[in-house]
């Protein structure tokens with residue numbers, strides 16, 4: 001349906017940011033997958049020569065399939081450009097991410113990037129963050145106390161179950177658990193981000209604040225480039 005067309009459109013426009021010689025961070029999720037496929041086409045056709053690192057095992061597998069040369073994390077490695085999706089983005093380009101469970105590697109790669117470009121369909125644009133549940137990556141041992149702490153913050157925590165079976169908890173690529181916090185509205189994102197990081201066992205949260213340089217958003221058949 002037209003959201004998939006919007007994802008494809010945003011991904012195609014994002015390809016213009018890529019130059020040969022770049023080190024590129026590859027995001028995770030369905031929109032990032034569109035970008036990875038298009039980038040693979042350009043690499044295989046000899047239009048672009050780049051090296052990449054993926055933000056999830058799923059994106060890594062896709063990148064291999066489409067022929068994108070991959071580099072492993074190493075000291076001093078920085079990315080000229082990282083292209084990633086988001087679950088929500090507000091007018092200041094504050095992001096809520098992690099719907100795909102890859103938020104930890106996404107934030108690690110984003111932090112090592114000189115330029116983070118978000119690609120999104122129109123359904124991701126929000127006035128205030130928080131309608132989409134905020135994901136946390138949590139060390140299993142800490143789970144009960146993390147659930148208590150998030151509930152005290154008004155975040156109505158839900159342990160994410162495996163998408164297909166629903167019988168056992170989902171796990172991140174690191175083997176940690178994922179907790180989705182239903183705040184409904186995040187009124188002070190910086191304060192919430194800071195507080196969540198103080199909870200022992202919370203490895204990372206899905207608020208990406210002040211990290212994105214631009215966002216390519218497809219609205220129907222047109223595309224806008226948003227900057228903070």
Ligand code: DER
Nearest residue numbers: 029030031085097098099100
């Ligand atoms: O997990 C993430 O942050 C991903 O970017 C993802 O949630 C974006 O989702 P989509 O591109 O599949 O809509």
